[in-house]
Amino acid sequence: MDVEDQLKDSFIKSVKEFYTNEQHLIKDDLCERALVFRLGLIMSRNFHEYSVYSEYNRAHDAEDHSGYKEIQGQIYTYPDIIVVSGEQGAAANMLVVEAKKMKNNDIRTDLEKLFWFTSGSYTYRYKVGAHLFFLENCFIVVFYMNGRPNSLQKYTLTESLWEDISVDLNDYYYYSSIDVLLEELTSREGQDE
Secondary structure (H helix, E strand, O other): OOOOHHHHHHHHHHHHHHHHHHHHHOOOOOHHHHHHHHHHHHHHHHOOOOEHHHHOEEEEOOOEEEEEEEEEEOOOOOOOOEEEOOOOHHHHHHEEEEEEOOOOOOOOOHHHHHHHHOOOOOOOOOHHHHHEEEEEEEEEEEEOOOOEEEEEEEEEOEEEEEEEEEEOOOOOOOOOOHHHHHHHHHHHHHOOO
């Protein structure tokens, strides 16, 4: 299994664990930062060979000089969660996560950040990006690679079993809201029957 698949698997494992043990936080309508913090704690156990940070706003170059993360001149750009290795510079950047609650449908900034953070032609070059949507009874993840959406996955916990739908996306796939993703998943569910 390649590194990218390992990162995706460990991330999905972490979110499933979050939903199994912490789903009440979503039902109690806690803010995104509280959900992301709890998820980050779980991820730190599942990504044991890496370091996990939340709201990390610093960038380090190959000589380990530190500065603010910046995308297109926006200095205060920071992802919800990052997973990094012990290497220096962009080689350390493994996984970047942007998370949203269902009630927050303004994802424009998240889309831009995931593009720039995972683009192979830009400074950060994270191997994998994850756009996570917290819904009350399920979660949706759009994985990014090379600046583009790569796959769309939905996981629903039914009693004690996880049901999932996975859709491979082409390089030109675009979504502007959680509603677009839900429509895509609904259309795919109908095709599988």
